[in-house]
Amino acid sequence: MDALDHDYLKHMTGGVDRDAVLEELMLTYGRDVWNYAFFMTGKRETAEDIAQDVFIKAYQSLHTLRGESGARAWLLKITRNTALDHFKSAWYRRIRLPAVMPVRESQMSAENEWLGSYRQREIWRTVMELPRKLRESLLLQAHHGLSMAEIAELLQVSEGTVKSRIHRARAAMNKKFEHGREDDEEGSGRA
Amino acid sequence: MKDDRDRWERTLSDLPLGSGGFGTPTIKKVKERIKMLERRARRRRRAAAASVVALLIAGAVVFRGELTELFTHEEAAKPVISDAETTTLNIMYWDNGGFMSLYGQPFIIRHPSVRFEYSEYPGKSANLLNLTPGIDTFKAQLQKSQADLVQVPLAYLPELSAAGLLKPLDTWMKRDNVSDDSWQTAVKNTVREAGGGGLYGFAPEFTGFALYYNRKLFRENGVPEPTDGMTWAEVMNLAARFEGLKKNEKPVYGVSFGYNSAIWFEANLIGSSQGLRLADAKLKEATVDTPAWTTLWTKLAAGHREGWISNEPALKWEGSVEMKELYAHDPFLNGRSAMTYASSSYLNNISQAGSAMGLGEQDWGVLSPPTDEGARGTDGAFEVPFVFAIPEKSPHADAAWELLKYIMSPSQANRLVRFPHGDSLPTVAADAAADDARSSVFYRAAVDPSRALDAAARNSDPAYKSVAGVVWTEANDRTQNLDDGELDVPALLKALQAKAEQAIRAASAGGQAKTEATP
Numbered sequence: 229m230d231a232l233d234h235d236y237l238k239h240m241t242g243g244v245d246r247d248a249v250l251e252e253l254m255l256t257y258g259r260d261v262w263n264y265a266f267f268m269t270g271k272r273e274t275a276e277d278i279a280q281d282v283f284i285k286a287y288q289s290l291h292t293l294r295g296e297s298g299a300r301a302w303l304l305k306i307t308r309n310t311a312l313d314h315f316k317s318a319w320y321r322r323i324r325l326p327a328v329m330p331v332r333e334s335q336m337s338a339e340n341e342w343l344g345s346y347r348q349r350e351i352w353r354t355v356m357e358l359p360r361k362l363r364e365s366l367l368l369q370a371h372h373g374l375s376m377a378e379i380a381e382l383l384q385v386s387e388g389t390v391k392s393r394i395h396r397a398r399a400a401m402n403k404k405f406e407h408g409r410e411d412d413e414e415g416s417g418r419a
Numbered sequence: 420m421k422d423d424r425d426r427w428e429r430t431l432s433d434l435p436l437g438s439g440g441f442g443t444p445t446i447k448k449v450k451e452r453i454k455m456l457e458r459r460a461r462r463r464r465r466a467a468a469a470s471v472v473a474l475l476i477a478g479a480v481v482f483r484g485e486l487t488e489l490f491t492h493e494e495a496a497k498p499v500i501s502d503a504e505t506t507t508l509n510i511m512y513w514d515n516g517g518f519m520s521l522y523g524q525p526f527i528i529r530h531p532s533v534r535f536e537y538s539e540y541p542g543k544s545a546n547l548l549n550l551t552p553g554i555d556t557f558k559a560q561l562q563k564s565q566a567d568l569v570q571v572p573l574a575y576l577p578e579l580s581a582a583g584l585l586k587p588l589d590t591w592m593k594r595d596n597v598s599d600d601s602w603q604t605a606v607k608n609t610v611r612e613a614g615g616g617g618l619y620g621f622a623p624e625f626t627g628f629a630l631y632y633n634r635k636l637f638r639e640n641g642v643p644e645p646t647d648g649m650t651w652a653e654v655m656n657l658a659a660r661f662e663g664l665k666k667n668e669k670p671v672y673g674v675s676f677g678y679n680s681a682i683w684f685e686a687n688l689i690g691s692s693q694g695l696r697l698a699d700a701k702l703k704e705a706t707v708d709t710p711a712w713t714t715l716w717t718k719l720a721a722g723h724r725e726g727w728i729s730n731e732p733a734l735k736w737e738g739s740v741e742m743k744e745l746y747a748h749d750p751f752l753n754g755r756s757a758m759t760y761a762s763s764s765y766l767n768n769i770s771q772a773g774s775a776m777g778l779g780e781q782d783w784g785v786l787s788p789p790t791d792e793g794a795r796g797t798d799g800a801f802e803v804p805f806v807f808a809i810p811e812k813s814p815h816a817d818a819a820w821e822l823l824k825y826i827m828s829p830s831q832a833n834r835l836v837r838f839p840h841g842d843s844l845p846t847v848a849a850d851a852a853a854d855d856a857r858s859s860v861f862y863r864a865a866v867d868p869s870r871a872l873d874a875a876a877r878n879s880d881p882a883y884k885s886v887a888g889v890v891w892t893e894a895n896d897r898t899q900n901l902d903d904g905e906l907d908v909p910a911l912l913k914a915l916q917a918k919a920e921q922a923i924r925a926a927s928a929g930g931q932a933k934t935e936a937t938p
Contacts, residue, residue: 250453252528254446256830262441272440279441283449284456298502299528351430370431405427 250287257300258283260372261307267367268311270356278314282306304372304382354404358397365390366397499817500530506818511538511566513550525834526825533818538564550805551879554578566810567819571620573803573872574879576613586809588618591820601829605866606846609803612868620806621827624835624843627861628692628788628800630654631751631765632758635782636671640664645758647786648796651689654758654789655718661757662727674722675729675756678748682719682906683894685728688760690715692800693791694870697890697919702882702926705919707890708912720906729756733899746772754778760788762800763844763861785857787864798864801871804843882926889922890915 261282266275285306286293293302355363368374368382376394380387500506512518515537523535541560542552551557551572561569561584571579579585592599599607599618606625611618630645637644642660649657658673665671676685695715696706706712722728734748750756752768754777759765766785774780790799807826809819825831832845848862877883893915898906 247450248524249528250449251446252524254441254449255834256525256528258441258445262445266440275440276445279445280449280452284452287449287453293531298531348430351427354427355431367431370428401427 246287246290249290250283253286253299253303254283257303260300261303263371264304264307264368265311267356267364267371268308268360269314274314278307278310281310285310301378301382304368304374308382351405354401355397358400362393362397362400365393366401369394499821500533502532505532505534506530506815507534507536508567508815508818508822509536509538509565511540511561511564511569513540513570521835522822522826522831525831526822529825530821533822538566538569540570551575551881553881558582558584561810564810565812565814567813567815568822569808569810570805571808572805572875572879573609573613573622574875576610576620576806576808577615577872579808580614580617580619584811585619586811586813586816587614588620588809588820588823592618595820595824597824597827601847602827603844603846603848603862603864605798605801605864605868605871606803609801609866609868609871610806613806613872620808621823622803622806622846623826623831624804624845626800626802626804626843627763627798627864628760629763629765629798629860630758630760630786630788631769631783632786633751633754633756633778633783635779636661636754636757640671640757642757644784645786649786649789650792650795651693651715651789652718652792654760655722658722658758659725659727662725666755669755670726670730672729672750672756673727674758674760675731675750676760677751678745679734680729680731681733681895682716682723682898683891685719686712686716686894687891688800689719691874692760692788692798694799694874696877698883698886698923702880702886702923705886705916705923707919708916713908713912716906716908716912720908723906743772746776752776752778754782763858766858785860787860794867796865798866799870801864801866803871803875885926886919886922890919893918 258279262275262279265278265282266272269275269278282303286303293299355366358366365379365383368379369376374382376387376390379390383390510518510523518537519535527533539560540550541557542549550570551574554575557572557575558579561579571585576585580587591597603625606622610620610622614620630649632645634644636642640661642657645654645657654674661671661673676688690712693711693715695709695711698705719728723730729750731748731750734745746752746768749759749768749772751759752772761768769778769783773783787796788798788800790797807823809816809823813819827847829847829849832847832849835845836849844858844861848859894911897911897914
């Protein structure tokens with residue numbers, strides 16, 4: 229059987245056009261892509277830029293998309309590469325350095341409102357403060373629901389490395405929230 | 420300690436980072452950027468484009484062949500839907516294009532090797548409101564076709580499953596760990612009841628009804644707000660307390676029924692929710708002139724006469740009418756009706772037009788629909804229009820099951836919510852519904868499955884439908900030009916009863932009368 233028969237180019241001539249495929253990809257996986265970009269960068273504006281770039285790249289290389297589990301893994305891989313390119317850019321390095329300076333109060337408020345309740349904000353803030361490699365592995369598992377093997381494939385590391393990163397990330401989160409609870413209890417005792 | 424761990428993990432898995440992320444504006448920007456890039460590329464490399472594309476295609480073909488050889492091992496288990504071979508699924512659905520855009524396209528994204536072909540849906544005039552050509556016609560077509568997935572009206576599910584024409588799904592559900600926990604409970608129970616306890620199909624959508632009310636109007640007029648699980652009698656009595664009230668020189672009503680209501684339409688709507696019939700189950704006797712119908716018509720006539728049921732003039736349909744004109748005719752959206760009884764789709768009307776027309780976001784609430792004393796809190800008008808089922812002789816049953824699993828998935832539910840295509844809600848609650856207390860009323864609706872099945876059977880019976888058509892046409896003719904207070908209910912019901920008897924005789928003469936009791 230002709231290999232061309234199985235790819236998107238065939239669909240493009242068989243009734244499902246390229247724009248429709250792009251639309252479906254955005255509707256189905258847009259949030260995954262955007263959230264992963266946010267997990268990588270920690271910035272909404274950057275996540276938005278990366279998500280747009282990802283779908284433009286996807287549109288331009290639809291012919292490389294293979295079926296079944298392919299679409300999401302393929303898009304997450306493009307997202308990761310795009311985010312890594314972003315980190316390498318001189319522009320990112322320039323703006324990243326001052327980012328350790330205090331964030332403006334108004335900016336904090338907007339982010340806080342967006343991230344939901346106080347408790348949820350605390351959890352997300354803590355996870356976003358983890359080192360990027362730990363954070364990325366943890367969220368690929370806990371948020372995106374990827375298996376160890378899928379994460380290893382995406383990050384191009386061994387499953388053992390993924391397990392170790394997730395273990396360390398969990399330990400850091402548990403430590404924080406156990407302490408957090410003790411603090412809360414002490415606080416309420418004082419009150 | 421374990422609780423704390425569970426809590427932070429749940430937050431990461433269950434709660435996406437707000438809704439402010441990827442959305443329509445991003446989609447729009449991507450499309451604009453692609454258009455711009457393509458325009459530039461066309462200008463620069465028009466001549467070279469063809470050869471580049473040809474090269475890409477050739478490259479993809481060559482590359483794919485290599486990869487197929489590399490990764491295809493003879494001993495490897497063959498997936499149900501292979502990436503390397505085309506799988507063609509045959510679909511029997513009333514609208515081929517609609518199937519493709521609702522279900523086919525998103526499935527192809529996940530399985531690019533799948534193709535769809537179609538079997539003809541039974542009946543020449545199938546449409547979304549008329550999917551029931553008669554069980555015999557449907558059964559014959561099902562047996563003749565090579566369909567892998569069929570759209571089956573709920574009313575036909577009992578007979579088709581009992582006849583062994585559909586695959587039971589429970590074994591597959593168990594094998595693949597597919598849970599029905601997230602399905603709307605009433606849908607789940609009704610579909611199981613139709614299959615005699617077994618699962619023979621998945622209903623992707625349902626329609627529920629509710630009582631919407633204007634909190635502000637109740638407060639302003641010192642009337643206690645309605646509560647969950649009221650009877651129709653209680654709702655009518657509450658509505659009557661708004662008699663004679665005005666707002667900005669215009670009448671305020673206790674209850675209204677949309678933008679273009681009429682008394683016969685209201686009798687039909689409420690009677691259906693109470694399970695009132697126009698003829699008995701055997702279709703031998705008309706049941707229009709009965710105490711239950713008399714009570715209902717009498718109350719409606721009083722409401723119109725006294726002005727606590729909306730008496731707004733009917734909208735004149737001339738040419739095309741814009742939605743905003745329809746909304747302008749709806750007293751509830753205009754903040755001049757205390758309550759309205761409507762389906763789940765009315766949530767969209769309120770969100771589109773409510774605030775702009777006088778119904779503020781915090782001014783309204785939604786409650787479980789009114790019904791009879793013995794059935795408090797249940798939705799008597801609840802409807803599951805159809806299920807997707809896999810025929811017993813489907814040539815690609817395993818692949819059809821993969822498609823059905825996708826149709827049951829939360830991501831498909833989210834998609835249906837983004838592109839609503841009718842009055843219905845997805846059976847699997849979409850993320851948006853989970854966060855919305857108002858739409859949750861439809862997901863916790865209580866329903867009597869046997870009553871829902873009985874209504875489905877009645878509404879799909881061509882003979883009953885012909886009787887109903889005659890009765891409601893006559894009711895419209897006899898009530899549309901009446902001035903307020905003129906309606907003689909006993910005379911009207913006597914006339915409608917006579918019409919119904921005449922229609923039953925005609926159906927019987929045409930061989931449509933039932934010889935056995937409808938379940």
